[in-house]
Amino acid sequence: MGWQPVLRKTEMSLLEIKNLHAKVAGAGGREILKGVDLVINPGEVHAIMGKNGSGKSTLAQVLAGRETYEVTGGSVLYKGKNLLELSAEERAREGIFLAFQYPVEIPGVRTDYFLKAAVNAVRKHRGQPEIDSMAFINMVKEKMALLKMDKSFMARAINEGFSGGEKKRNEIFQMAVMDPTLALMDETDSGLDIDALKTVSHGANSLRSPERGILVVTHYQRMLNYITPDYVHVMIDGRIVKTGDKNLALELEEKGYDWLENDDRDAA
Amino acid sequence: MTQVADSTIHLSNYSLLEESAANGHAWLRELRRAAMERFKEVGFPNSKTNEEWRHTNVAPIAKIPFKLGQQRADSTTRAIQSNFTFGEHHTAAELVFVNGQFVQELSQLEKLPRGVTIQNLDQALSQDGEGIKAKLGRYADVEKNPFVALNTGFIRDGAYIQIARSVTVDQPIHLLFISQPGHEPTVSHPRVLFIAEDNVEATIVESYVGAEGSQYFTNAVTEIVCGNDCRIDHAKLQQESLDAYHIATMQVDLGAKTTFVSHAATIGAKLSRNDLNCTMAGEHAYATLNGVVLIGGTQHCDNHTLLDHAVPNCPSHELYKHVLAGRATGVFRGKILVRKDAQKTDSKQNSKTLLLSDDANMNSQPALEIYADDVKCTHGSTIGPLDEEMIFYFRSRGISYQAARHLLTYAFAADVTRRIKVEPVRRRLEDYMARQHGLPQDLRITDLGAHDEAVL
Numbered sequence: 232m233g234w235q236p237v238l239r240k241t242e243m244s245l246l247e248i249k250n251l252h253a254k255v256a257g258a259g260g261r262e263i264l265k266g267v268d269l270v271i272n273p274g275e276v277h278a279i280m281g282k283n284g285s286g287k288s289t290l291a292q293v294l295a296g297r298e299t300y301e302v303t304g305g306s307v308l309y310k311g312k313n314l315l316e317l318s319a320e321e322r323a324r325e326g327i328f329l330a331f332q333y334p335v336e337i338p339g340v341r342t343d344y345f346l347k348a349a350v351n352a353v354r355k356h357r358g359q360p361e362i363d364s365m366a367f368i369n370m371v372k373e374k375m376a377l378l379k380m381d382k383s384f385m386a387r388a389i390n391e392g393f394s395g396g397e398k399k400r401n402e403i404f405q406m407a408v409m410d411p412t413l414a415l416m417d418e419t420d421s422g423l424d425i426d427a428l429k430t431v432s433h434g435a436n437s438l439r440s441p442e443r444g445i446l447v448v449t450h451y452q453r454m455l456n457y458i459t460p461d462y463v464h465v466m467i468d469g470r471i472v473k474t475g476d477k478n479l480a481l482e483l484e485e486k487g488y489d490w491l492e493n494d495d496r497d498a499a
Numbered sequence: 500m501t502q503v504a505d506s507t508i509h510l511s512n513y514s515l516l517e518e519s520a521a522n523g524h525a526w527l528r529e530l531r532r533a534a535m536e537r538f539k540e541v542g543f544p545n546s547k548t549n550e551e552w553r554h555t556n557v558a559p560i561a562k563i564p565f566k567l568g569q570q571r572a573d574s575t576t577r578a579i580q581s582n583f584t585f586g587e588h589h590t591a592a593e594l595v596f597v598n599g600q601f602v603q604e605l606s607q608l609e610k611l612p613r614g615v616t617i618q619n620l621d622q623a624l625s626q627d628g629e630g631i632k633a634k635l636g637r638y639a640d641v642e643k644n645p646f647v648a649l650n651t652g653f654i655r656d657g658a659y660i661q662i663a664r665s666v667t668v669d670q671p672i673h674l675l676f677i678s679q680p681g682h683e684p685t686v687s688h689p690r691v692l693f694i695a696e697d698n699v700e701a702t703i704v705e706s707y708v709g710a711e712g713s714q715y716f717t718n719a720v721t722e723i724v725c726g727n728d729c730r731i732d733h734a735k736l737q738q739e740s741l742d743a744y745h746i747a748t749m750q751v752d753l754g755a756k757t758t759f760v761s762h763a764a765t766i767g768a769k770l771s772r773n774d775l776n777c778t779m780a781g782e783h784a785y786a787t788l789n790g791v792v793l794i795g796g797t798q799h800c801d802n803h804t805l806l807d808h809a810v811p812n813c814p815s816h817e818l819y820k821h822v823l824a825g826r827a828t829g830v831f832r833g834k835i836l837v838r839k840d841a842q843k844t845d846s847k848q849n850s851k852t853l854l855l856s857d858d859a860n861m862n863s864q865p866a867l868e869i870y871a872d873d874v875k876c877t878h879g880s881t882i883g884p885l886d887e888e889m890i891f892y893f894r895s896r897g898i899s900y901q902a903a904r905h906l907l908t909y910a911f912a913a914d915v916t917r918r919i920k921v922e923p924v925r926r927r928l929e930d931y932m933a934r935q936h937g938l939p940q941d942l943r944i945t946d947l948g949a950h951d952e953a954v955l
Contacts, residue, residue, distance in 0.1 A: 340910045353897045
């Protein structure tokens with residue numbers, strides 16, 4: 232099989248997924264995750280690649296606590312604690328951030344009001360006082376500059392009337408403001424032109440740090456040119472079937488996914 | 500027509516009133532008599548046989564022996580008044596009525612601009628009955644609505660406002676109707692006549708409130724008659740007792756190039772029904788009818804609106820938003836009538852309803868009746884719960900499920916409330932919503948809603 236990743240041993244993994252199974256919630260819901268194993272350590276950037284319907288976005292949503300999916304088996308430890316028993320808002324307060332593939336438009340609620348409420352929810356959880364208005368404004372200004380966003384963004388209703396690129400930029404901007412411990416980026420590259428892709432990737436790269444883990448879910452290799460992953464995983468039919476380094480992404484770009492699907496079938 | 504129940508109490512109330520009536524213009528007596536005849540003939544509308552009343556059963560109103568309320572001004576009245584007054588610095592005039600009758604000592608009429616006549620109707624009738632005669636009862640139709648007939652039969656007091664040509668009244672004129680029954684349930688029939696000559700700019704606000712926990716029936720009729728080139732802003736706040744019944748008709752007539760904006764807010768009453776009929780009688784008249792209904796428990800609110808395009812080249816806009824919690828029921832029937840001559844009509848109507856519980860129920864019904872061929876009329880209606888995608892988006896950022904619901908509910912209603920120009924009304928609604936939805940009391944629409952100006 233050639234290159235094998237050396238899984239670094241640290242005292243505690245940031246995220247440890249074991250044999251995770253999940254289905255669409257409700258009676259008769261289709262099983263999507265069929266035994267996912269994945270370990271992310273602090274400081275690492277992981278990419279999960281796969282075709283549409285492989286389950287890669289579902290994995291990101293399940294980790295963020297979306298209740299439209301139901302976990303039917305396996306375990307997820309986040310900073311050593313059982314992630315699956317936390318609500319979505321508790322996960323966010325504990326430092327998990329999901330950058331949405333399709334951010335919803337929320338008319339009538341200003342971005343700045345929303346973001347301040349979010350920052351304060353996290354601070355309250357940590358036993359910190361509400362953020363001072365000036366401190367908030369200064370922090371937000373800095374992150375907006377990072378994402379090359381116009382200041383008018385903050386006064387607009389959340390995502391309302393935003394172009395696809397603006398919505399994605401807004402996601403990464405929020406990610407920068409929220410300063411998560413584990414960032415999940417769900418197909419952030421889809422629908423972005425090359426300039427927006429560069430800006431968004433630059434924003435994401437600036438968040439790389441020894442404490443933070445980043446999981447990039449993507450169909451294409453192109454964003455990985457800008458956000459260089461430590462590990463690349465290929466997901467097929469709800470399982471990770473291959474893991475490599477950034478070169479695996481290039482190989483996938485060249486050869487597609489079919490050769491792995493065949494491998495997978497042979498193995499089964 | 501079958502009567503829902505007997506209207507005996509109202510007939511005997513009428514006899515008592517006629518015996519005591521001081522303002523004895525023959526035309527007024529005749530107006531009342533004819534209206535009462537009409538009411539006697541048709542009685543209370545039956546929801547089974549009367550299409551206009553299909554979704555609102557007024558049988559409970561017919562069953563209760565409401566007596567005519569007495570004027571009063573005690574400590575309870577003052578407490579209510581001080582809660583709802585705009586304060587003397589924020590009104591051009593404030594008229595306070597208790598149980599349908601004007602109370603001079605609680606009212607402010609001292610700083611009227613020139614060219615503005617504001618009186619209680621009783622006094623106006625005794626001084627200048629002839630000027631009023633040409634308008635009173637000429638717009639609100641006793642034939643179409645039994646409650647208009649009932650109100651007209653009881654015309655006694657209310658507000659009379661007349662504004663002369665080219666006068667601008669900067670501050671709002673506030674009419675505060677307080678109901679405060681004694682030991683027995685009472686009824687009042689407030690009547691408002693607003694006349695603006697040409698090129699008038701004014702704001703008029705009607706507040707209907709009552710002693711909490713008391714049972715009464717408000718049956719109001721407002722006639723608004725505007726000349727040409729006017730800019731009239733109207734707001735109505737209905738925050739009656741939760742045991743009260745509120746039925747109201749507003750009849751609006753607009754001259755050429757007159758802009759009329761109405762915001763109707765419903766918070767109170769066990770059962771309420773508003774009929775808002777607006778006739779664009781002069782070309783380029785422009786009507787905006789917006790409404791917001793925030794009810795819960797077992798409250799019922801029915802809004803019927805009519806945008807009557809009688810002449811060409813008139814735009815009209817309508818946005819009604821209902822927020823229904825508990826087992827509340829809402830009804831919206833928005834009719835756009837485009838008469839044969841009303842070419843180039845441009846009318847947009849939208850009704851949006853948020854259901855906060857599975858037991859709340861909404862009936863929304865647009866009705867377009869178009870007899871001209873070169874017109875643009877659109878309508879939309881949505882009814883549904885809060886969007887789960889939106890809630891999840893908030894939660895994924897650390898905001899709790901409850902807080903997300905509250906914020907989204909507030910934002911939904913704020914889409915209408917933020918358009919209300921009269922600050923005391925807007926603030927009252929904001930405070931009410933913030934309280935209802937566990938949000939900070941100092942939360943303002945400007946903090947939350949989308950605006951053009953950045954804070955940075």
